[in-house]
Amino acid sequence: MSLFRCGIAAIVLVTIPLASGWSETLTCPRSDGLNGPFVRTESVAQAIFRAVSADLAPENAEKYPAIFIEDEGDHWLAYQNQAHPDPGMRGGGQLEVSIDKCTGAISQVGFER
Numbered sequence: 237m238s239l240f241r242c243g244i245a246a247i248v249l250v251t252i253p254l255a256s257g258w259s260e261t262l263t264c265p266r267s268d269g270l271n272g273p274f275v276r277t278e279s280v281a282q283a284i285f286r287a288v289s290a291d292l293a294p295e296n297a298e299k300y301p302a303i304f305i306e307d308e309g310d311h312w313l314a315y316q317n318q319a320h321p322d323p324g325m326r327g328g329g330q331l332e333v334s335i336d337k338c339t340g341a342i343s344q345v346g347f348e349r
Contacts (some may be wrong), residue, residue, distance in 0.1 A: 285333055
């Protein structure tokens with residue numbers, strides 16, 4: 237990921253959650269610095285996904301323009317697809333990412349088959 241995109245992601249992680257008015261309670265492990273959760277809202281998860289997607293699969297932005305965010309409790313599941321996906325369609329290269337709500341860490345990054 238480019239230094240610019242990392243900087244944008246860091247700004248998003250710090251500023252948006254603080255101003256969101258988020259009310260859900262999620263207990264995150266204590267750390268020496270600021271304590272999370274840092275990815276409290278779908279909009280923050282979407283911004284992180286967009287940064288990662290632009291770096292890993294920029295060609296997918298046109299092919300799969302819709303970004304879907306699902307709340308999985310302690311993390312967000314973020315993925316891209318067509319705006320109105322065909323229920324019978326399987327796979328096709330859509331990016332999928334898990335985003336930890338407490339830390340903002342991404343994991344389980346992959347492409348649908």
